[in-house]
Amino acid sequence: MIEADFIIVGTGAAGLVAALHASEHGRVVMITKRGALDSNSNWAQGGIACVTAENDSIEKHVSDTLVAGAGLCKEAAVRTIVSEGPARIADLVKWGVHFDQREAVDGHLEFDLTREGGHTARRVLHAADATGREITEKLLATVRAHPSITIYENHYAIDILTTAKLGLVSEDRVLGLYVLDESSGDVHTFRSDRVILATGGCGRVYLYTTNPLVATGDGVAMAWRAGATISDMEFIQFHPTCLYHPQKRSFLISEAMRGEGARLIGKDGQEFMHRYDPRGSLAPRDIVARAIDHEIKKTGGPCVYLDISHRSPEFIASHFPNIQKACLDVGIDITKEPIPVVPAAHYQCGGVLTDVNGATSIRGLCAVGEVGCTGLHGANRLASNSLLECCVTAQRAVAHLIKKIPQGKVAEQSYELRPWQTSGVVENDELVVIYHNWDEIRRLMWDYVSIVRTNKRLQRAAARLRNLKREVQEFYWNNHVTSEILELRNLVETASLIVECAIRRHESRGLHYTLDYPNTDDTRLPQDSTLRRY
Template identity: 45%
Template sequence: MTRQFDTIIIGSGLAGLSVALSLPDSQRIAMLCKDALINTASDKAQGGIAAVWDSQDSFERHINDTLVAGAGLCEKEAVAHIVEHSPDALKWLLAHQVNFTRNDTDQQLHLTLEGGHSWRRIAHASDKTGHVITHTLQSLLGQHPNIQVFEQRASVELLLDHEKNAQCMGVKALNRQSGHMETFLAPNTVLATGGTGQLFTHTTNPVIATGDGIAMAWHAGCRIANMEFIQFHPTALALPHIPTFLISEAVRGEGGILKRPDGSRFMPDYDQRAELAPRDIVARAIEAEMKKHGTNHVWLDISHKPRDEILHHFPMIHETCLSHELDICTSPIPVAPAAHYTCGGVLVNRAGQTDLKGLYCAGETAYTGLHGANRLASNSLLECIVTGRNIANNIEAGLPWETPAAYDNTIAINPATSDNGQPAQASPPNVNSLRQLMTHYFGIVRNHAGMQAALQQLNTWKAQLHPDNSVQAPSLNEIELKNMLDVASLMLQCGLARKESRGLHYTTDYPHTAETAIPTVLAPVLS
């Protein structure tokens, strides 16, 4: 089955929604959802959206906080552009009736503080900001008959018109309900498929976060950048036999203290900002304490705050923990790091344009230059809106296509080749084995021998995946496994290329930070 549209949006999180709701109603839009419409990473975001809103705050302060967190690898022009559009992004959400938490006294937006920020600038909807935003915006889709939502569609590959210099002309997707392949054609395609958390054993990401957009763009000829920088959220609930659940950064912003098993505080020993240090520093500190004391968690304690205050700020966290017989008002919370956010991705320019004409990219799938070596808390929802609206404006205006900037240090790689080396094991590939491999060799602390061993194992597994030349559509498991192997390989190759420790990438072989910060850019060599 073939369908024709003006714009195809792959993904229904905040990035995709920002594009869809910013395009004119004259546009025929298809929104493809791998699962149900609501199942997105954006829906799970607890903290909020960072914006310069308080009159005493400033763009300069927010920009500097972002640059400091990014450990020298942020693209300064991209940071300035996104931060300077933060008030407009927040106004756009308010215009769409997003119900943010407000102060009891003056009914102004309540702004909270999170790690790495030097000012209260996080607008939030209690502790379920992402759900409130995505639910509100998704409920508006029905008011736009030009937007057609296709749930249960797993995108498989981008379609290229080679007569027009490999211009993107749409996507081929698996209808998970019928089991048949479908073709969606449009002059504009937007990748907004989220991140890669499912490559790791413990993640705050939804089950759909398997790096599909990054893999598809790579195989279509797009450069990717900085895939070595995987942010592990420092504080995920660490109770046995329950799904990974995020404990918001805002808990520390509102006074939560990280403690050892004996109840002593440890973050001041690692950084003068203590619990409000950037996430890479806090995550490494927690892992170090866990190894030192032989535990699988540390404690995050907010119980010294008044109960009414805790329930007001963190009702969802309180309710979730209470369902597991843990009252955060009286007891500390067991927490441990979990894979959370992909700071790298598909290389784009300010307009969200990739190396492939007709293909845009936004949100966690994209590398805009905002996050550098470590994402500053709550900058991700902001990035989704600013880049998403830029894409919509570009499509509506029909502006000329401009590929992202060139990088002198770009590493050319043939996606079809494998390194020679002795594999760790020759057993058939499966998702669980891949997650264990990446967690062991590509976690918070790494080394080059381990990364090389992991890459050799990936290459062995990839060689075992035989190309399917039959007319039968691939299964969802086959699609995801192939994409995950490709994206894991990109992560490891980026990690091996970086001969230093910076931000989220810490390798014991090169523990020091180089004087010059250089992004890692990979370019596919397509036959």
Template identity: 45%
Template sequence: MQYDVIIVGSGVSGLYTSINLDSNLSVLVLSKSSLENNNSNLAQGGIAAALEEDEEQDHIKDTLIAGNYKNNIDNLKLMIKEAKKDIEKLISIGVEFDKDKQGNLLKTLEGGHSRKRIIHHKDATGKEVLSKLIQVATEAENIDIIENAFVYDACKINDSFIVSAIYEDNKVLKFRCRYLVLATGGLGKIYKYTTNSSIATGDGIAIAYLLGAKISNLNLIQFHPTALCEENEERFLISEAVRGEGAHLVDQNGYRFMELYDDRKELAPRDIVSLSILKEMKRKNYKCVYLDISHKDKDFIKERFPNIYKKCLDIGIDITNEKIPVTPVQHYLMGGIYVNKNGQTTINRLYAVGECSYTGVHGNNRLASNSLLECLVFSRLAARHISLRKRKCLNNIFKEDIFKEDKYCIGINKINFNYKKQIQDIMQRAYFIQLDVNSAIHGIGVIDNILNDLKELNYVKDIHFYEIRNMCIVSKLILQESIRNVK
């Protein structure tokens, strides 16, 4: 089973890469779970885009301010300039962004933005974009998609990759490709509380690391200030756009405390708002704070935020007249697999796109709604680069075949699921918004012990085994880099 290009991951970045590749290339998309189970499907806010040339400098400036001027300025300028092409492409494949009665795109404001520039589909933009990409990719004759195929290993042999995936009933599938694209998303499940989907265990980053690719700034973790405060470990996101449309952050008595921490109040960048909430919770011994949009028109709230309204109503909160309990949780990764503007890693023919990659555009803190924009622009550029390289490649014939291998995962002992909880507890204590150096040092020692157990205890090499391995790898890298940055 041979392909020109294999893409690991089926979120926006993976599928957008696939549909932008030359139609003469054979493409395989391997999805760890179902096509809908990923972080892209959970993205609520929208896509930040300067659709007119005279808006570009403001977008660049806002992104630099949010990122503490640690951004890769060349890649940032490229992303802002290219945005319009991708918005137009999304519209051309049927993505339905919200419009006014005259047919103009509606734009909203979010934290850190100096003007309205976020286009959206109600409060489910990611879901809308993903659904249209799934439709286009599944209809393309040159694209094959396999769901529930967990890629646990990739090895490079000369100018090709052998990709190994665990499939149904713990069978192992093997594929060969000329170009490998990692689009595996984030690593939120290394934390106890996250907005990420259940599959976000840092798999692509771990695979790239084991291949020897450069990993950069993995300690740059973004914590979203407003997730619904409930007992679930995967916490429902209350979009940045809610504050952009006028919601207030208040304490239990209704006091707007953000004015104590930043002049921009609720519309400060996420890192500032998250840290401010954390300080307020510690200062007053609160378990949560509240987001209040009840002063806005009820019909507007229901129309603009139908999913948030329904989710809160399901747990007994009517956001048209009640406050929403919220807390900060892990949300996004700004660091990742180091790539250039074309998505190329430091390993020839290996590419990375989306949240698992590090383009440097976000700096030390991502500006709201720049994530989907990054996915779109750099996925398209990676697809273009691969397509151009493939056309110039004279050696297009594989010398030997590769096949589907019905080999079951080896090992005797079942993996200890408590390992995942240990990793999550470590990260929650050691690096939640602020670094606790002593907890980080202790955590690295515990993670090393888990890694030794994985090597020595002859566990069944199933999905859970490799998820724990990957969680250990990325957690250790985060803590090590965080400690280095303190010294």
């Protein structure tokens, strides 16, 4: 048994920030199913939204977030996270993160802020077009150098251990996790009364996504099986501009490019966004994604185009070097020609229901970053608020756990944890079953539960997912666990939660648009898409 004062699952921005704050209060163990840099955070391009300029304000940032969230944000959470942003930016700078700067009028250096869709001011800090990589690499270097933090790479968290799982119903609290060591195939027990899920999102539930391979909804699925409350999973954000090219199916074209003047055009070379929203190409993501989806279906073309060729080659090279290189790799010179783009699954706005501290309905279990649902994003995330939420809620989660569970791994009451059981299982020799089910889940989610939905499509998806869940569960119980089986198990669980939440919302709001209920209904309760297991 491996014991720690804190166990953190995930090594993206939220997990790394949590680890650095927690390391001041005891031993920290981090678990990640792949390498430490395999995370959604590392792929983030645009930046981190935070009020740092004199001509900006907390009130403006709060207002922009509430408008984008389409009436479903929790205003208290929005105010807390936005207000604490500057302090968390100072933490990042202290840990070595470098944001692009420029020379101000009076000669001193200031942050080189950009603007993205839905923002009424320039407030997005960035490191060229690879902000997530800059943040995660610098934080990881600091974490690796810390004597109180241990990272277990290629270790897959299987399930959360709780008192309820032991049959103790007086209080449901977390006790640790079962974890698969992929190098040996052994399953170990990791023990702590303080567990933080920072597992990221679930983009791989869909056929087309901007997310890396690791984004399979692991945290949401584990928390649901443990009995935590899940909320708002129908609000899956589709990024409007994913590169349309067979060699780079998951490459994101940053929204910051539109913030710097890039225009969305059709195959006729004409702009079209003004027909859908007066903000044009800088409208919030839900509006832009639906507009592109409509244009593609109306014209019969496979994509639309993003054109920044009117900016100078020097400007493009300095602001978007990684995007420029990626496009050149597939024969597209963005200084001279438009970029073919399509929407793709990008971000889950819902997740494990938490307060602004990341605290879940299970004592000692927190969920921070994309896996959690604090109420910041509502029905549609404002661009670049995700990394902000990671940093703020990670710090608050650690402070919350120290206050509520001051004893850490030394529990007031000792519990005997059952070892992992393997009797009756066999070696899996049918990988084709896993790959087939994986493909079917992603295709049916794309066809039935993507940008535009209907009752009939959702019911078809739900029926097929019920059958797939039974098949996957049988496969899971009868075979030795592997990362492939575990990912498939979490994938089908998360897909089912998305569909169930979508079926419950009888209106169109933010990222959830259904032809059967095309209007927003303000009489609907926010709890409509909140799921409780017990």
